[in-house]
Amino acid sequence: MDKVNAEIARRMQSEHTKLIPQVADYLIGAGGKRLRPILALAAARLCGYRGDRHVYLATAVEFIHNATLLHDDVVDESDLRRGKPTAHTMFGSKPSVLVGDFLFARSFQLMVATGSVEVLGVVSDAAAVIIEGEVLQLTAANSLSGGEPVYFEVIRGKTAALFEAATKAGAMIAGAPGAQVEALRVYGDALGVAFQIADDLLDYGGASAALGKNAGDDFREGKATLPVLLAYARADEAERAFWKRVIEKRDQRDGDLEQALEIMTRTGALADARARADAEAARARTALDAFPDGPLRAALADIVDFVVQRAY
């Protein structure tokens, strides 16, 4: 990760303009969990890789992630990211759009540095799916009618596709056999889905329904996340009307969030959403059976625990 952090610092530079490293550093320098690069590195090492090319992959994946964050915050007009004012509120939306583009371009230069067309194929395919997920979310975010199929299509795009690309391409850089590449692909996909369900649960305080300080944002934005969709699917006439009003019409009143939580708890929607996250976590752990026991496999299993336990 030291090498990744050095590569991040180096590749955000521009010989043409100082504004790019300013904006990029504001977002990426601020940290974040660096979960995606860790996955790329760990996947390559788990497959026995001893070289340095996985550092390029890990950096590229972090750049793609941050490029989508920059553009998401512009698109969503968000004010806060990781507890700080978003880049577009600090620098304006023009630099945010263009520096996002720059990070995309840099990520492809980094992928070129891996020297593998196959790896480039995996990551560029993922980039397209990520953006398709974002667009689908744009058109389906406040709709209850798509149900679980659209929800999973969105989160596979916007979240799981990059996890999957990180671990699959990590294995490919290691020259791992097909079964290991597939195992790490499944691991990344399942972990990504579990991660996003847990994230969506957290917005309702997790399965315990105890609201944290940032909870309720999704509800206020009328997002049709999994807990809402599960509650809607088992709702009676009156509850369906409630969900349509608060989610689809975004006509919300005092006490609506508390009522939503009460319905989600009573109908078991929160517990079921958690069960879905647990099932995906189990799928991720099972995929690791393709590898012998050892510290790297254990680390990847720990990441699964970390990801779902956030929402407990």
Added chain:
Amino acid sequence: MDKVNAEIARRMQSEHTKLIPQVADYLIGAGGKRLRPILALAAARLCGYRGDRHVYLATAVEFIHNATLLHDDVVDESDLRRGKPTAHTMFGSKPSVLVGDFLFARSFQLMVATGSVEVLGVVSDAAAVIIEGEVLQLTAANSLSGGEPVYFEVIRGKTAALFEAATKAGAMIAGAPGAQVEALRVYGDALGVAFQIADDLLDYGGASAALGKNAGDDFREGKATLPVLLAYARADEAERAFWKRVIEKRDQRDGDLEQALEIMTRTGALADARARADAEAARARTALDAFPDGPLRAALADIVDFVVQRAY
């Protein structure tokens, strides 16, 4: 070009969302000159290429161009593009940002389809330089102090880099010898610079100073393009104050555009800008000397004439 148009139509599809082909088709389907894909195809064929992989390159280059147009129009809040309402006024800025991202991702999938890491390197390097040029333009657009060096840095980025990548990578796909790759690189760069100078001249009615219907937009936006910079460089005290007011402060009054044109004509700024375009056009034509006479070389020479004559 039929194959490129078919590839464009095919690659703008998305199995996840209909909004992407809608927005993409609105912009790309509307046409445009398709100059960049023509350059990529002609460069490959001029080097004797007989395969089909240059179609992927040509499509990728057109997608990158249109991705930057989508994002430019959002960044510049432009209302019209090619005489039609811009995509962001039709569909909103969110779809414009995301569909631009999608076209970037698709362009890299297309580059992967060429099967060449070297070609991917050329195009991903160009993508980074293009965006650096856009950012530099953002910070330097209304400044007279950067002078010609910053102007040429900006237009090399925002315009010439993609022309250069199209012709250079076209030669590389053909497996051309180094001297031919370099000749087509120089051709693309010189053509791109000539193209942008001509474009900037056109905004002042070309060297004839006869204003066309879309003329004066750059002036009203206070853009420090070459004619302005040349006039500013040879201005006396009073004229310097004029340029600082209208360009840097964007404090414009009735009659300012006419006065700008009068100064530019009298000081020879327009004629000199045209001379720079002509010099770049000559550099592009000379680069073609690396190739024997023939219809493809003649076609590339005709493109040079076409590009500069727009501004006569």
